[in-house]
Amino acid sequence: xxxxxxxxxxxxxxxxxxxxxxxxxxxxxxxxxxxxxxxxxxxxxxxxxxxxxxxxxxxxxxxxxxxxxxxxxxxxxxxxxxxxxxxxxxxxxxxxxxxxxxxxxxxxxxxxxxxxxxxxxxxxxxxxxxxxxxxxxxxxxxxxxxxxxxxxxxxxxxxxxxxxxxxxxxxxxxxxxxxxxxxxxxxxxxxxxxxxxxxxxxxxxxxxxxxxxxxxxxxxxxxxxxxxxxxxxxxxxxxxxxxxxxxxxxxxxxxxxxxxxxxxxxxxxxxxxxxxxxxxxxxxxxxxxxxxxxxxxxxxxxxxxxxxxxxx
Amino acid sequence: xxxxxxxxxxxxxxxxxxxxxxxxxxxxxxxxxxxxxxxxxxxxxxxxxxxxxxxxxxxxxxxxxxxxxxxxxxxxxxxxxxxxxxxxxxxxxxxxxxxxxxxxxxxxxxxxxxxxxxxxxxxxxxxxxxxxxxxxxxxxxxxxxxxxxxxxxxxxxxxxxxxxxxxxxxxxxxxxxxxxxxxxxxxxxxxxxxxxxxxxxxxxxxxxxxxxxxxxxxxxxxxxxxxxxxxxxxxxxxxxxxxxxxxx
Numbered sequence: 001x002x003x004x005x006x007x008x009x010x011x012x013x014x015x016x017x018x019x020x021x022x023x024x025x026x027x028x029x030x031x032x033x034x035x036x037x038x039x040x041x042x043x044x045x046x047x048x049x050x051x052x053x054x055x056x057x058x059x060x061x062x063x064x065x066x067x068x069x070x071x072x073x074x075x076x077x078x079x080x081x082x083x084x085x086x087x088x089x090x091x092x093x094x095x096x097x098x099x100x101x102x103x104x105x106x107x108x109x110x111x112x113x114x115x116x117x118x119x120x121x122x123x124x125x126x127x128x129x130x131x132x133x134x135x136x137x138x139x140x141x142x143x144x145x146x147x148x149x150x151x152x153x154x155x156x157x158x159x160x161x162x163x164x165x166x167x168x169x170x171x172x173x174x175x176x177x178x179x180x181x182x183x184x185x186x187x188x189x190x191x192x193x194x195x196x197x198x199x200x201x202x203x204x205x206x207x208x209x210x211x212x213x214x215x216x217x218x219x220x221x222x223x224x225x226x227x228x229x230x231x232x233x234x235x236x237x238x239x240x241x242x243x244x245x246x247x248x249x250x251x252x253x254x255x256x257x258x259x260x261x262x263x264x265x266x267x268x269x270x271x272x273x274x275x276x277x278x279x280x281x282x283x284x285x286x287x288x289x290x291x292x293x294x295x296x297x298x299x300x301x302x303x304x305x306x307x308x309x310x311x312x
Numbered sequence: 313x314x315x316x317x318x319x320x321x322x323x324x325x326x327x328x329x330x331x332x333x334x335x336x337x338x339x340x341x342x343x344x345x346x347x348x349x350x351x352x353x354x355x356x357x358x359x360x361x362x363x364x365x366x367x368x369x370x371x372x373x374x375x376x377x378x379x380x381x382x383x384x385x386x387x388x389x390x391x392x393x394x395x396x397x398x399x400x401x402x403x404x405x406x407x408x409x410x411x412x413x414x415x416x417x418x419x420x421x422x423x424x425x426x427x428x429x430x431x432x433x434x435x436x437x438x439x440x441x442x443x444x445x446x447x448x449x450x451x452x453x454x455x456x457x458x459x460x461x462x463x464x465x466x467x468x469x470x471x472x473x474x475x476x477x478x479x480x481x482x483x484x485x486x487x488x489x490x491x492x493x494x495x496x497x498x499x500x501x502x503x504x505x506x507x508x509x510x511x512x513x514x515x516x517x518x519x520x521x522x523x524x525x526x527x528x529x530x531x532x533x534x535x536x537x538x539x540x541x542x543x544x545x546x547x548x549x550x551x552x553x554x555x556x557x558x559x560x
Contacts, residue, residue, distance in 0.1 A: 011473070070478065071441065071451055094471040098453045101406065101441035110405045110527040113436045127535070128434050129329040133338050136530040143526040177481040178450040181466065186474040194472065222560070230490070240456065240491055241474050246432070247490060249472065255559045265328060272535065276559055278550070284543075293541040296550050306547035311560065 002031030002121050004087040007078055007103075008049050009095045012039060012067070015048040017195045018091030018149075020156035023052050025149040026089060027157065028118035032056045035163075036081065038074050040067035046165045055163040062167065065174030069095055072175040075102035080171030082107065085144070086121070092148035092250075093194070104146035111146045112137055116153035126150070130246040131269035151194065152252035152273040186239050190216075193242065196225030199253040199274075201244055204231035205260025205282065205300060212237040214304045215259060221311050227251065229261045245270035260300045263288025313367045313423035313482075315358040316416065317392065319374040320348040321383040322433040335531045347383045350428025352390070353488045356495040357458060358426050359391045366460050369393045371420060375412050377401055381511060388506035389498040395509070400516035406438035407524040413439070414446050415519040422483060424465075429454050429487040440487035450480035453487040 004026040009016035019035065026033045035049045037060045046060040059081065065073050078099075082088060088103055090096035092114045104111040117125035122139045124147065139145045193199060200222065202215035212232070219226045227244040228237065244251055245267040252273035259280045261267060268291055271277060279292035280303050289295040296303060323329055324344040332339050347355075358370045372387035374380040375398040384395035398412050417425065430437035444451030452458075452467035456475070459466045469476045470489045516523075544550045554560045 071453070072444075075445065094454060094469075097437050098441065098451070098469075101438035102445045102451065104438065105407060105410060105442035105445035108407075108524070110407045110524055111436070111438050112527060113438065129323070129338060130432065130435065131535055132329040133331045133532045134535055135532050138528045138530060140526040140528075175450070177484075179479040181477040181479050183471075183473070183477075184475040234490075239474070240470055240489075241472065246435070247430070255554075266325075272538070276557065277538070277541070278554070280550075289541075289543070291538050291541075293538070294550060294553050295541060295543045296545075296547070297543065298546070303547050303550075307551065310547060310551045 002029055002086045003084060004029060004031055004033045004089060005082065005085040006033065006035045007074065007088070007090045007099065008035050008037045008045065009091055009093060010037065010039065010042070010045040012041065013044060015045050016091070016093070017156050018093050018096070018151045019049060020052050020159070021151045021154040022089050022091055022149045023054060023157040024154040025115055025118060026087070027054050029087060029121050031086070031121070034059060036061070036078065038066040038077055040064055050163040050165050051159045051161055053158045053161045055161055057163050058165045060165050060167050061170050063170035066170065068180030069099070070178050070180055071099045071102045072178045073172065074099050075106060076172035076175070077170060078103050079106045082144070087145045087147065089147050089149055092150050096148045100146055100148050107144045107146055109143050109146055111148065112139060113148050114150040115147050116150045127269070130266050131272060132265065150250065152250045186241050190219065191223065191225040193225040193227055193244070193249055194251055196253055198222050198224035198255045199227050199251060200224045200257045200259065201227035201229065201261060202232055202237065202259050203229040203261030204235060206232060206237055209237045218304055218308060221308055225253070229264070229267050258288055258292070259304065261288055262286045263291065314369045314371060314420055315361060315367050316413070316420060316422040316425045317351065317355045317358045317370060317372050317387070318413065318427040318439070319351045319355070319372045319383050319387050320428070320431045321345050321374065321376060321380040322348045322431055325349055325432060331532045331534045335533060337532055345382070347386050348428050348431045350430060350488060352495040353490065353492050354426040354428050355387055355390055355392060356493045357488060358424070360493065361424070361460065367423070371396060371422070373398065373413065373416055375400060375404055375409055375516070384511055385506050386498065388509040388511070389502045390496060391502070393509065395511040397511065397513045398516055398519065399513050402523065404523065405525070405527055406436050406442055408521060409439050410442035410446055411521045412516060412519060413443050415521060417447060424482060425485045427485065427487050429489050440485050444485040447485065450484040451487070452478055452480050452484065454489040455486050456489050456491045458486065458492065
């Protein structure tokens with residue numbers, strides 16, 4: 001039987017929703033599911049992890065050198081407790097992408113990146129070429145499976161469980177060659193792009209940082225998160241962390257509204273799992289309309305104010 | 313200080329890749345091949361460090377068949393001093409690539425290894441992190457800013473929540489994100505000059521790399537297509553449609 005260890009993602013106070021999505025992937029693999037929580041002062045986070053359905057136990061390691069999520073320290077800690085586990089999973093967020101390959105290398109295996117479907121305990125489906133192809137990958141029997149879970153492909157597991165929390169001493173020692181300096185968190189009060197039920201995104205056609213305010217206003221009216229195409233980010237209309245697509249965030253909101261975005265394949269790959277895609281673009285031939293559920297060919301500077309007034 | 317930069321030959325960014333009918337792979341026949349875009353950013357950063365007087369030599373390294381010499385020559389034309397091809401006909405996965413790079417590191421003793429954060433073909437995003445682990449050195453992934461301070465570096469990383477800054481001691485491995493810099497264009501005289509720059513070929517077997525094949529890639533399928541949607545005529549219809557579907 002599989003024995004699965006998930007490395008939890010959190011900000012010190014709250015568990016990131018990606019962890020509950022990893023649990024859903026682990027359930028599809030089948031077997032006993034443990035969650036490891038690393039950090040300093042993480043009792044609340046450990047309790048949230050323990051509440052996720054189908055979790056066998058939470059292993060909480062409270063240590064000063066694990067307070068910042070430095071891959072070098074977290075990977076060493078994960079490896080120190082990896083014995084006996086058939087699968088080590090983390091989310092394919094920037095945290096998991098940084099961390100899990102380091103764990104995989106220490107375990108002497110290649111990683112299965114961006115698991116979107118589980119065919120069996122040793123067989124997985126994942127996207128390549130910006131989602132232009134889906135491949136089945138098999139892992140060798142007996143070798144530890146280290147994988148990242150493509151969060152947009154999985155629903156978060158429910159939270160009504162009550163697993164035990166095992167408090168443990170750190171099994172690793174700190175690496176002195178890597179030091180955490182600081183973090184600048186953007187976004188503010190708006191819903192997090194990766195877990196928002198609604199997302200409004202703006203593209204190059206917004207034409208300026210000032211005009212991008214229109215996107216924020218509409219998003220606020222809808223209680224939506226805000227995204228952007230690479231073109232809008234590169235042009236400096238909005239911060240980098242809003243970029244949706246192959247090299248940005250892969251998201252799966254119930255409603256995605258793309259405004260002034262042409263729909264390059266690299267962008268589309270980031271929204272394929274959205275429930276309903278709405279596209280508003282002046283150019284009725286724009287490729288975004290090929291994948292939109294509802295399209296409106298029109299000038300965004302006219303449509304956005306109309307939308308706002310109709311939404312009341 | 314020497315800087316090693318990884319170069320991968322990939323299907324060009326602008327090509328719309330198609331899955332072969334038999335599911336054995338994607339069609340690369342006659343398709344334009346280029347340097348992985350993130351690797352160009354990695355190389356640009358290395359060149360800027362050298363031009364600022366903080367490195368003496370920039371070496372581009374690629375793993376693959378002789379066709380990857382084309383991409384190494386592009387790297388030399390951009391300004392790298394020399395190139396190393398690790399020759400193999402096998403398609404290597406990240407762990408084996410990291411092992412091969414480690415062998416080159418042992419020979420060259422670089423102060424920095426700069427790689428792209430992911431290759432746009434298999435989208436794995438593993439090699440830099442694995443190399444740092446095997447080398448037992450710091451990793452700074454998804455870098456959008458790099459400041460060298462003697463034997464250490466401050467690296468600003470693009471993370472989901474915003475930006476994170478870490479300080480790392482050299483030698484170290486850095487993987488670069490889109491916003492680190494804008495790579496220079498190659499000029500024709502540079503292409504001519506690049507032909508005379510050294511390009512060493514070392515066979516993978518001679519390096520003594522153990523190829524790790526724990527992950528095997530099987531059937532390829534095209535992604536499912538979304539059903540064709542509808543076009544509405546105006547904003548009022550759009551709002552009505554969203555209401556009908558219970559979305560607002």
